Amino acid sequence: MPRERTLIVMQGGDAGQNPDYANFNLYVTGSQNGWHAGPLQTMNEPLIMFNVLTGEYENWLAESWEYNDDFTEILLKLRQGIEWSDGTPFTAEDVAFTFNLLRDHQDELINTAEISFLEEAIAEDELTVRFVLNKANPRWWATTLTSNHGVAEQILPKHIWEGQDITTFSFYDPQKGWPIATGPFKLVSTSPEQKIFDRRDDWWAAKTGFKQLPQVERVIYIPIRDESQSAQMLITGEIDMSKILSVPTIQSAIAQNPKIITFSGQNPPYGYLDWCPIDLNFNCDVEPWNNPTLRWAVNYALDREKLVSLAEAGAGVTALHQFTPYDWFKPFEEALQPLYQKYGLDTKAHPDKVEQLMTELGYQKNADGFWAKDGQVLDMTIYVPDWLKAYGPPLTQQLNDAGFKAQFDPSPGLGTQVQTGEQALGFGCKGPAGVKGMDPYFMLSIYTSQYYRPTGQPAPIWWATSRWRNEEYDQIVAQMDTLQPEDPKTLELFVQAMDIWFREMPDVFVAQLIIRYPMSTEYWTGWPTQEDPYGFPHSWQQEFLKTILRLKPAK
Structure with missing residues (x-):
């Protein structure tokens, strides 16, 4: 297949390897194929x-x-x-x-x-x-x-x-032509190094006139590399779309290859505001993180302005809660102002409040300046994934400065343990915080007990990892189930629920997520941009299929 007709995307896996390359069950726990590695964006189609x-x-x-x-x-x-x-x-x-x-x-x-x-x-x-x-x-x-x-x-x-065990069936057998799907591409090869999907000229949508065949004839998904290698592969034209990169790396890549663009062109913020605000996730079901006073102390240790400025190279946005500030959220944000005052919540660090709360909990600083209780130092080992690694050093430094013995660990296996709760502290994001019916219900609901699973069992949805439970909160959110988003009662119940949420602080949100996928126009044009946001240029989401269908050869 000519390079000029091949779209190469870096997404999924880790360190250049796909760990589950032969598993195409989109629902089985532990598999990335339902999200990151190509089938979702090329073979499958939504209702x-x-x-x-x-x-x-x-x-x-x-x-x-x-x-x-x-x-x-x-x-x-x-x-x-x-x-x-x-x-x-x-x-x-x-x-x-x-x-x-x-x-x-x-x-x-x-x-x-x-x-x-x-x-x-x-x-x-x-x-x-x-x-x-x-x-x-x-x-x-x-x-x-x-x-x-x-x-x-x-x-x-x-x-x-029919007749298969959905919890174990891999849906992969090349001799039988599995996996099958309805989308415009079929799997032709899968290995730890890459997954290859070729265009199906007999795609139903082209035959019925619903859509035209994509001009992309082959899609290759390769697993992610480290930041410098990812950028270099984009600069040299080995890939058409990189994994998420940091602002300095994107700026350097654009300087070396003017054919590299982002959703916002070649200008800040080099991406778009995503619906997945960045948070420090606690397993609220295990000691000592089941204590809201301790979680509040961690909150007060963080200066979000400085943290985000350092991690995002001056192109970031702070966050105090689990919602993205899209236009529809403005009346809800206004309704939160009294709660910010009630709980003393802002973007600044408050070391005096850290001291007060930790002392109330019986902690004292040891000779090294770290909080300890009964001779045991409070250890904070935080999983920070590669795509958020710029947050690791300033996050742990701020916690250390406040007396918390904190370090970050980027080991990929810890991400799975965050899902099971066995890794108690994780840095990541939670969503979708902006688009579910255009009201805050879903991001409230992921903190309800229906999504609780005991430590050791995977969360039923990716974002429900806090394992926090509050019966009063459940009852309030349950009243929103049957309400239309525009019902005035929705706003009233939202404030009641957030009053409890702030009081308990099950997560500490620090920043809005700006998705920065650099893309190359060397071989393909027609990428989504802020001037033409026809689709979500997010290579792990299903809507990326719309991008594939719109791309045109540059040569």
Whole structure:
């Protein structure tokens, strides 16, 4: 395949290796294939595609859908002519089978969104699915049927998956042509070093006129390298899209190759505001982090202004909570102002309050200046992933300055342990904080007890890792389930819930996430930009398929 017709993306894996290259089960715990490594963006298609940047959605496998009057049912019609890549018709039986299977195994899987609201999915005819909910939920279409949180519920081919164990089945057998999917590409090769997907000229959407065939004929996903190697591969044209890079590295890459751009062109902030605010995650179910006073002491140790300025090279945005400041959030942000005053929450460090709270908890500083209790130093080993590593040094320095013996560990395996709670402290992000039905319900709900799992069990959704429980909070958020986003009661309940959330401080949010994927126009043009935000240029999210479909050869 000519290089001029090949799109090469760096995403997934670690240190140049794909650990699960032969697993194409998008729901099995521990697998990256449901998120990062290519199948989601090339082979799979959602029922409804969502543009996170604009709030617009596009019916994709679904042709239409509608709620009943009390938001307890959704009737969804599929497009005609959809086929699996093995030629088998795609029908409502596949959809109903998938959702009922996820419902039955939700506690054992990842990426199941709000499947707990599903009573039953019924295939009424070949193209019609009725979703019956166990309670009214006007947001369920957004949380569970669309791609607006990065990964929609992926429909499984019933003729292959029926009778398989969804918790272990790898869905990989080259002799049988597995995996199959409905999207415009098929898997032709997979190894620890790369995954290769070639265009399917018999893609249903091209045959029916829904979409045109992509001009990209081959997509290669390679696992991430370190920052300097990633940048060098982009500069020399070995890849078309890098992993997320830091501001100084992007500036250097642009200086060396003027064909490199970002979502904001060649100017700051070199990316876009994502829906996943950056936080210091605590396992609130284990000692000593089950104490909210200790979590508040850690909060007071951090000067967010300085932290973000150092980590983001002056191009960052601070955060005090789990929401992204999109336009729709303005009235909610205004409603939080009295709570900031009530709890003394701002972006500055308050060492005097750290001293006060730690002393109240019975800690004293030892000869090295670190907090200790009963002869035991309070140790803070924090997992900081590679893509946030610029935060590691200033974060731990600020904590050390406040008396916390802190160090960061970028070991990739710790990311999985954050999901199980066995790694008590982790630096990362939580979302989607801006687009689920355009109200704050989802980011409130991930802190409810429905997503709690004991330490040692993986979180049911990627963001629900705090393992914090509060019955009063649960009851308040539950009242929002049936409300329309524009209902005035939504704002009132939001403030009540956040009052408890701030009081307990289950997470310490420090910054908004600005996604900085540098892209090369050496071989491909038509990347999404802030002038033309037709899609979310995020190579681990399903909406990246829209980018692949729009790219045009530069040569």
